[in-house]
Amino acid sequence: MHRILAWICAAGVALLAAGCGESGPVTVHLFAFDRATGTYGERDVRLDDLDDLTQMRGASVEFVGGATLVTDLLEASADPTGDQILRAEGGGPVSCSFTERDGVFHADDYESLDMASSYFALWQARELFVDLGVDPAQLGTIRAYYHPRIEFLTRLVPTFWNLTDNAAYAPSFDGFLIVPHVAIAGTPFSTNLGIMTHEYGHRVFNRLVDHGSTVPVSVKKGWSEIAQRQIRAVDEGLADVFGHLITGQSDFIRPSLGDDDFGIDRDMSVRRVMSEAAVTDLLTPPADGSLEVYDAHLLGAVVAAALWRLGEDLGDHRRVALAVLDAERDLGDAIAQTPKYDFSTLELLGRIASKFDGEDRTTACAIFRDRFAALIAADTTHSMGACP
Numbered sequence: 001m002h003r004i005l006a007w008i009c010a011a012g013v014a015l016l017a018a019g020c021g022e023s024g025p026v027t028v029h030l031f032a033f034d035r036a037t038g039t040y041g042e043r044d045v046r047l048d049d050l051d052d053l054t055q056m057r058g059a060s061v062e063f064v065g066g067a068t069l070v071t072d073l074l075e076a077s078a079d080p081t082g083d084q085i086l087r088a089e090g091g092g093p094v095s096c097s098f099t100e101r102d103g104v105f106h107a108d109d110y111e112s113l114d115m116a117s118s119y120f121a122l123w124q125a126r127e128l129f130v131d132l133g134v135d136p137a138q139l140g141t142i143r144a145y146y147h148p149r150i151e152f153l154t155r156l157v158p159t160f161w162n163l164t165d166n167a168a169y170a171p172s173f174d175g176f177l178i179v180p181h182v183a184i185a186g187t188p189f190s191t192n193l194g195i196m197t198h199e200y201g202h203r204v205f206n207r208l209v210d211h212g213s214t215v216p217v218s219v220k221k222g223w224s225e226i227a228q229r230q231i232r233a234v235d236e237g238l239a240d241v242f243g244h245l246i247t248g249q250s251d252f253i254r255p256s257l258g259d260d261d262f263g264i265d266r267d268m269s270v271r272r273v274m275s276e277a278a279v280t281d282l283l284t285p286p287a288d289g290s291l292e293v294y295d296a297h298l299l300g301a302v303v304a305a306a307l308w309r310l311g312e313d314l315g316d317h318r319r320v321a322l323a324v325l326d327a328e329r330d331l332g333d334a335i336a337q338t339p340k341y342d343f344s345t346l347e348l349l350g351r352i353a354s355k356f357d358g359e360d361r362t363t364a365c366a367i368f369r370d371r372f373a374a375l376i377a378a379d380t381t382h383s384m385g386a387c388p
């Protein structure tokens, strides 16, 4: 029932909404994070930047329903660095349904509640980055693809519910993927403020480091496998800094995992030290050049935990987030000026440390040296710069 409803709602393109006039900002009863209690629950929230409630469209986000996402192996073999390998096709405005009671709009179906809640989380994420000094013009309005049909591998083998209980940002079409939450008894990923801010963090990384490229610059410019692995990992780790900052939760994914952990070990407050085995794994990609799946989240979690520790020791997580954004800007400029950039985790940590002075820099360097000792010992071609 739930699945069928989702498809009808998502597929209901503009017909119903056309001609109704825009709602403008309204107060909506939705599902949201309450920072005071650290819990998710139902609340009445005014969506100040909303243009239209039915189409769930505003300055921050524009929902798209009924789209098909194609991951196309034929395109991948024709042009491995192209932006058509993962692409969004079709779709249009969604048509949500609400009933107004005493000045508050209540959703008439689950998907309308889900979209309003997701809109709120993405809006809050965007507000955070603007507050941290990211130019709103760089962020613009993002498309959120709601419950897209997903076709993996080739158009010849259509698939339907291929991806559930997750959220993602895709630079190739500059959009968020909001997929059905069907299997896990927790806060839906789409409404988890920490997760949606993490995803928005990937978009900011795309803007500041990749300068909005639809294909990661590391792929487009043919970086070494080791450099590509590290920038993917760093992207994951830095995104966690913002998921934590907005929620105050070091394990902000947890509310979406129900009673299980699904092998997801990302609590930033855990003291994570990069092991020699992890360093060996990172620095020795398969010699035959074959594609191997490297889980960037493992190294990413070490980066995130080091930055959480720094925020705790400085008593100021916001300053760490500002340093991260500054380091992302510097990195983006350096990459743009270099034909084939030789990226390393150590270099990025050095960039972040360089944003602090005196005692604070000493604190940052001590944490980075402690957590990445094995990598420092093994990777003799890179250094942490500001941390001699």
Ligand SMILES: [Zn+2]
Binding pocket: 198, 199, 202, 236, 239
């Ligand atoms: Zn991520």
